Each structure stands twice: as structure tokens, then as C-alpha cells.
Amino acid sequence: MVAATTAAQSSEIFVCVGEDGQKVFQNTGNSRNCKRMDVQPILTVPAARLPAGKSAVQPVMEQRATASPASFPRVDGDTQRSRDGDRRRILEDELRGEEERLAKLKTDFNNGEPERRGDERNFAVYRERTQRLHDDIARTENNVRALLRELSLLKTQ
Template sequence: MNRLLSGLLLFIGVHAYAHAQAEVYLCVDDNGKKEYKNTGAVKGCKKVDLQGITVLPAPTPPAAGKKPQGKPASSPSDFPKVDDSTQKARDSDRKQILMDELKTEEQKLANIKKEYNNGEPERRGDERNFAKYQERTNLMKEDISRTEKNIEALKREIANAK
């Protein structure tokens, strides 16, 4: 008896859920605001026909130790190819750009360190307040750290360049 009752309740619940999902109404109020509802008992509601959802099973993964069948992915035949000399020229240009950036960052670091003066930069006329002086000193210290990190990153990129 309990099985029959629980089965009947389950059937009613699924049927009610499916029924609720099947009917959707678009309701527009006096201000023009649109709302989607599952009942159309309110004035200004029209039933919306929704397409059903199509469910496709996921492809099964290959068994462990077995290679997937088919040929590996490759670029399409009309995909533009670059000849070796063009690629070498591009790589050379890239390396030169990185070298120029490195030189600029190193010059920037030298200037900031010179102005920083080992943590005691010269005070400006607008820095009568010691807090302003400390703030500028801290900003300079952060600039030095950031520039050093940029230099390290550029050196890594240059080392990775062909």
C-alpha cells in the first residue's frame, strides 16, 4: 500500500512539474513592464509557445589505454602558412622590441633609484608635511619594485625568444 501511494504521489508530482513547465505566459502591466508567469489569469497575459528541449547524450570517453580513433586535428588547407624567412624576421623584430623595452625599463630604474637616494630623496617645497614626504618615498619604493619585476619578466621573455 505504501509503495502504491508513494508511486502515485511521485507520478502526480512529475506530471504537475511537466505541466507547469509546459505553459508559460507573457504578461505586460499598465507601465509596459514584461513578466513571465506560469498562470495567465491576469489581464494582459498571452500564452507563449516554447520549443521543447532536445537532449543529446554525451559522447563516451575512450577506454583507458586506448587511443581515440580518427586523425588528429590539423589546420585547414586554406589556413595561411608563413615561410621560415618571414617567421625568422618576425622573431627577430619581437626580440628587438623586447630588448628596446628592457633598455627603457633599465633606464627608468636607474633614474628612480637616483631620485630615491637610498630611501632619503630630497624634500620638495610642497612637502612641508612629513606624511606627504613619506607617501612620495613609499611610491618611489613601489615604482622601483615594479620596474625590477618588469625587467625580470622582459629578461625571461628574451631568453624564451628564438
């Protein structure tokens, strides 16, 4: 508990304006273009305890969709189908790119034994690259699954 409050008290956030005019948020205010932000600590409250035998998950009731207000802009069917088609093409292009990236990563990974490069005389450097490849493969596989899920949710034409 003491460590958590100490960490919250010692963290400072500075807003710095770069030479190009963009704002950058940092934990150090080294330049004269930085101003310290007044940030309140985040408070967490434990969840309420449920009586024995009660479940936190409640059954989902089917809800009727609410009608749009009369002033809400409508899109005709052809325009919506065109947008849906564009979305499908974009998702398919992204999926194709991710699948190609995944194939290349798996080739480089070589079942956990990637080919050593000249700059990897130290085993720790080789192991770090192997771990990065493994993490990249996992991330790319998740991207492929997410894109496939998005494509499955699209309306069929």
C-alpha cells in the first residue's frame, strides 16, 4: 500500500511544446517549453461483495432496437452497399498483408531456431531476436484472427 501511494505521488507529467509546435507528454520537464500538469491520483475502489449464491453475471434480455429520430440522416441502400463493399475490400487487403507478414515471420523463425546473423555473436542477442520473432508471430496471428472475425461480421451481399 505504501509503495502504491509513493509511486502515485512521485509520478509527474509534463506537457512540452516542441519546435514544430506539437505537444509531447513526458515524465521529465527538461526543457523550458515544459509545464507540469496537475494530475489527480487515480483511486480504485474494490468491487462490492455479493451474497452467497448470487452471480455477478445477469441474463441478457433481448432489447428492442430504438428507432432513429426523424431528423437523423439516412443513407440509401446503394450507398450503404458501396460502403460495405469498400470495407470488405479494405479488410481483405489488410488480411492478405498480415498473412504474408505471418508467412515471412514463420520462415524467419524457423521453428524456434532462426538463422544466426553476423551481429549475433552473443547468445543473449540471438535469444532476444528469437523472442521478438515469437512475439511478432503471436501478435500477427491475433491480427489475422481479428480480421477474420471482422470479415465474418460483415453482411453478405
